[in-house]
Amino acid sequence: MVSVSSVNLDVLELIFAYLSGNDLASIALVSRSFFAGVIPRLYSTLLFRASHSKRYPAVISPFAAIAAHPELAIHVRHVDIREIPNVKSHYNPKFLLECRRALEMCPNITSFRCSKNTVPPLIGALEKQDRLHDLRINASLTTDQSIKIIKLSKIRNLTLDFASWNLMNLLPQWTGTLRSNLITLTLFMANELNETVLGAALAELPGLLGLHIVGCAKVDHAAIFRLVTHTPLLESLSLTTGEASRPLSQPPSSLACLRNLAIDTRLTPVGPMHPPSTSALSAILTYINASSPRLVSFIVKYPDRQMAIPNSLIQQLITAHAPTLRNLSFIDCALGTTDSLTALCRACTQLERLEIWIPVRDLTIFTVAISRSSTLRTLVGVGAHTHSPGPSLAQDSVRVMMMGVPSLQKVVAGEGRIWTRRKDPRGHLAIGLERRPNHVAAIHWFMPRE
Structure with missing residues (x-):
């Protein structure tokens, strides 16, 4: 007769891979065998979000748990910090210290994400992560901090939110270091990013597969299409539209490998009695169609929820990409008609x-x-x-x-x-x-x- 204790540990780990959250903690209390099988899954991700922040320090943080039980650090693969506890309108220094110590103890971290502007105290610990491949941070850094962060040389997927000019000036140097590794580059709301810096950075990344430049005021869709000549293998592209009258580079850049397209529309009114023009969207679809890409997903976001996508754009999308589209997203907008x-x-x-x-x-x-x-x-x-x-x-x-x-x-x-x-x-x-x-x-x- 098969008992729980006789089940192979590898089998238990495969079973527990289908569980998450409180279920994992409950399973760990069933027996010693279950405890041993669930621990790698339970501590694979150190997640800290708003609900945890509200109860801190009454409830111990996962980082403090690692410090108290160093033997668990080997299981940590992902760190995801979405909120930071506050003390008198300042980030809690005790919590940040716990984070830094835990990062220093975990040798197998492959992804790190921090939504808040608290990366500087953790940079020293991140530099020691030899297996770190995925990085997403709030990148409002000083020059000295930027010099330290670009020492991370094994990043494969890089996401920089609200990046400062200090870091943007060093971006070409960083992408040069990451030339053989980086496959996805995402820059969100980097207001100091300009076409010259981005062009120098992309020139170092001929093998880039994903490029997402969204909310960067000085780099619109026309600039992006001039620069993607450096990245002919792109499979995913996200961009923000600018003025519809901006000329697109000719002949069209080759985007034959493009599979995923996302457009952040910034529409401006044509006149006081006329709705905003969508000609920039139409121009983008016409432009990429010159390469005959086989789009699998299409995402569009409008700035005003009361605006509708005209039927002509839907027909243009259908004509070129209907046979291959598997994912469609219309965010903060509606279709013009049910038809x-x-x-x-x-x-x-x-x-x-x-x-x-x-x-x-x-x-x-x-x-x-x-x-x-x-x-x-x-x-x-x-x-x-x-x-x-x-x-x-x-x-x-x-x-x-x-x-x-x-x-x-x-x-x-x-x-x-x-x-x-x-x-x-x-x-x-x-x-x-x-x-x-x-x-x-x-x-x-x-x-x-x-």
């Missing part, structure tokens, strides 16, 4: 994930439109598109959509609700509900969806 949604769902024969505003009041018409897709598996609601709160998605509404769209397996709604298709004992449709707390997103909105 546009119907046409998209009918034409995109491989569509699996749709991120869009779900009009609860017109759910029947919406369901008919998305039922034109026989491959749609995941529907993500991105919130109401008016300033007044609307009705929330309920279980009955989800049932209507799943009955109308047989392929639909999951509906992700607001307030951390995830509805999934299930079957009751008689084989009839049942709707399961999972609630997850709303946390700061682990990735930027423009990054390719899994």
